[in-house]
Amino acid sequence: MDFTWTPEQNELRERARKVAEGGVERYGRWNDCWMNGYSKEFSKELAAEAFIGMSWPKEFGGGGRPAIDRLIVAEEMIKVGAPIAATWFADRQMGPALIQYGTQEQADRYLPEMLAGDVTWCIGMSEPNAGSDLASLSTKAERDGKHFVINGQKIWTSFGAEANYCYLICRTSSDGPPHAGISEVIVPMDSPGITIRKIDDMTTNEHFCEVWYDNVRVPVDNMVGAEGA
Missing domain, CATH: 2.40.110.10 (Butyryl-CoA Dehydrogenase, subunit A, domain 2)
Structure with missing residues (x-):
């Protein structure tokens, strides 16, 4: 099994690192940033980069990417303390729960605003x-x-x-x-x-x-x- 990062994954990591460093520069650095680093403004920036819902199915508005890609982005964000907490739970838990168990009406109502970084x-x-x-x-x-x-x-x-x-x-x-x-x-x-x-x-x-x-x-x-x- 080859554990080498692909060129696409290395490119994703570099892009995520730049976004994360920019977020720290504008909104501050946080320890345990997925719990403490709250910034709705940075959530909008994550949404613009398609960093929310990366591994959600495309038919629900997600990126349809493998979970490892989301992990790469999360690792770069947490490494520098970027304020990702405002969208963390929706991206990691609530969105996938609605996709798996929710109704179509619930998906239509709640998922788009999660993906846009509009809600916590x-x-x-x-x-x-x-x-x-x-x-x-x-x-x-x-x-x-x-x-x-x-x-x-x-x-x-x-x-x-x-x-x-x-x-x-x-x-x-x-x-x-x-x-x-x-x-x-x-x-x-x-x-x-x-x-x-x-x-x-x-x-x-x-x-x-x-x-x-x-x-x-x-x-x-x-x-x-x-x-x-």
Whole structure:
């Protein structure tokens, strides 16, 4: 097996390095930049270079490139501390989740603005009394007609204060074993009933947040994939 970089990959690495260095020059250098380096302006520049959604299928607007190409770009960005956090979760997790499990309507609604670098997504997973043990989570989404009514609390939600949307992991049923009845719902972060508090860590970073959901209503159509699956 040949592990030598191809000429195209070397060219991609050089282009990514120049973009990354330019981002640091304009917007600053960040340690753990995929978590701390937040710049919506740089997200637009990444989009212009087609560095968002590189490995997504072309039929969903992505680049259709192998995962190693995305890794090359990410390596150059992280190496110099370029501020890539504003699009990191959407590119790495939310977009692929919608491509794999979402409806066509969800893909049409959310993927283009991810690819354009227009939006930031966060993940509502950890809870104060559960950590990242999802089988123990207690945040609930209960049906009320064509809506879910969400109540509960999340913690360690990176960029909860800046995000446009949360990919919320919540309980839609208490029947069966603890790991059953857990669903994934898209929640606009400007929804009434959401309260956000930033958490200052010992390094003075503020990307972590506590988020409270108090009778937050979202359409049932915002569920990603099958309920409880």
